[in-house]
Amino acid sequence: MTQFSTPGAAARAHSASGRGARTRIAGVDAARGLALLGMVAVHIMPLRIISAEGAAAPSWAATLFSGRASALFVVLAGVGLALLSGGAAKIGAPKLAGVRRSVAVRAVLIFVIGLGLGILDTNVAVILVHYGVLFACAIPFLNMRARTLGFWAAGWLLLSPLALYLLRPWLSGVLEPFRLGASPLPEDLLTPAVFAADVLVTGYYPVIVWFGFILAGLCVGRLGLARPPVALAIGAAGAVLAVGAKALSAWLLAQPGAMASLAKATDLGRNEFSVAMVTGQRLGGALDTPWFLAVSAPHTGAPLDVLHVVGCALAVLGAVQLVCLAFTALLGSVGEMLLWPLTGAGAATLTLYSAHLVGLDLFSDVSAPLPRTSLFIIYAVACLLAGLVFKFLGRRGPLEALVHSVSRTLGRAT
Template sequence: MSFLRRTGKPRLAGVDAARGLALLGMMATHIVPLVTQDATGGYTPTWAADWFAGRASALFAVLAGVGLALLTGGARAAGPLGGARRGVVVRALLIAGIGLACGMLDTNVAVILTHYGLLFLAAVPFLGAAPRTLAAWAAGWLVLAPVVLYAAVPFVMAGVAPYDVGGSPVFADLTRPATLAADLLFTGYYPVVVWVGFLLVGLWAGRLDLSRPPIALALALGGAALAAVAEVSSRWLLQLPGAAPSLAAAAGLDTRQLQLGVETGYYFPPVVDSPWWFALAAPHTSAPLDLLHVTGAALATLGACQLAAMGLAALLGRYGDALLWPLTGAGTITLTLYVGHLIALDVLSDVTASMPRLDLYLWFAAACLVAGVAVRFLAIRGPLEAIVHRAASGVRRTGVRA
């Protein structure tokens, strides 16, 4: 099992801690209901929706970009990247394949991994870009991609029947490429044509010197400000005369459904045929203010985690680093833990059906944190991370020798 052993340069603890938080957040949205029935018979968002809906998956994607940047040199990226690009392509294909396999599990989860692999492929042309170039591309993508989505989705839905895969992509969907492409790029839960923006933001952040406290502080404060401005702007716009009724009518929702949709992302189609769609910051709507809000939240989380990691290390030395082992360790094996929790949700469905969802989530979260401590203590990779690393490294080294 020597292939599990971790080697190489030290990791950024704050990045791993943020990745661990993203994993726990995504698990919360998978296990804990996003809405609960109140005393009046209506529905209200749960804590999982308030804290993690839309934000955890976007943080996961942003951190994928950070990881790619660190994989190719971080702030000191230089030299030919041909081997690195080949390695990223192999990673993308393996992760997408794992995602297609996970889609066959009975979990009622929108599996992100196939989209994740496609995002890796989309990042390949940008691996050698400078931070300023990446910042310009990321900003432009986040602003313009929703416009492209808004214009394209009606044509895609009219021209492709069915236009989505009905949940998570599986291998059988490869036999209907038009539907699969429509789902992955435009109409699915994670439309890649929009989500590339998150990866570009992560690449930009990863090209900064994250080990410097001023950089981490700027990300934390700037990200928080961006998230707050986007959220406040959306609320103000939706309170303008005619905004909510027009949006509800276009989406086919009543007033209560619209309010719940704004808070949780429920009920909305891929886009709503109303100009007021651009005022939404609801989770997974891919509207401009939604993208800006979750991007800001992701950068704020990354900056705050990096500040916390550096602060604990400065105050307590190696003991400070050890305090973060549960999160940082889980953050180094997110692929294994993500796939593992999907398998467990399927295999243990009969056993856990009667368990309170919060209790079930706490068991899963505790298992992830214990696994995080174990991999940090043993200095090893997760099984799936080791397989992907070995395959990508083999292609990369082959390219260098050639």
């Protein structure tokens, strides 16, 4: 679950000289590589574990990555779209029209790939169908500058969780069923009302909320991320937002009646509820109480969850970009090469994300006896080695090459 680096596969930024030279922003690719590894972790590792004493506890994968890795991917999708449409520079109307056509084609291709991956037997909530819809929704915003996008992003991130809170119960009463399974499938297109409700509101990645992440990424991509002060400011602002949202949630949930109301709505004991707040699982009933608006559990779509994960995404992006700049400044080309496994994987996330899902399906019988941590290490190393090979050969990932070629060709059509 960039875009899955599809705008990232073409993401470029104008050089500081402003003379039109274009280069990749290493921090964007490296952050996308980290997001890929985080997604692989939550797909392979259990989110909830039982200790030797019989008590439930969140796993390290849930604690570190649940909700955050996928949100980072979507924010980086917005960054990639911003870079594709000129970055901090303004592009002319003819070129913008071509970019919009290209993004529309990418949206369709990613949507179709997502439907195909949903057929696999992986028990993974595949995000690519939602990605395609998010790309299509972003097209009208590709001509906006950073200030305008900042206002749009702030408003969307603050108001869309409230819309989700109101719409989900209503849709559950109007539609039967009111949502699909973990991933949209081709046959789901035969029930367009349920399909639309799931993708936009009731599903695992509700576009009505997650589009705010795209807008935040578009805004950041317009700010000149290649400059160290900008990267530092983005990282610091993200850290403050992430920590502040968690702290506010903890304070609200400490108010009289909050925990009791949520425990009753979710039918969970105190320990199970604390685990659910980390994993995001088993919290569907929380929508029955207004205290839902105070939680910050992943994939709930609650206001403080949304602000926390977008803050984490900005903090990671700013920090990773500063690390990449430091590597390059201190070690030159050697520093860039040391980052190749991560940046190479980040530039080929559509391919590697799809490949790891295919692998989880094809090799399920072989991998079933393996410890989950060992299996994660195998897939993580494979992703990094593939990234190193792609970087060394100067090649795009196969799916990135396909999407780039088709979208570029059709995007030039008049």
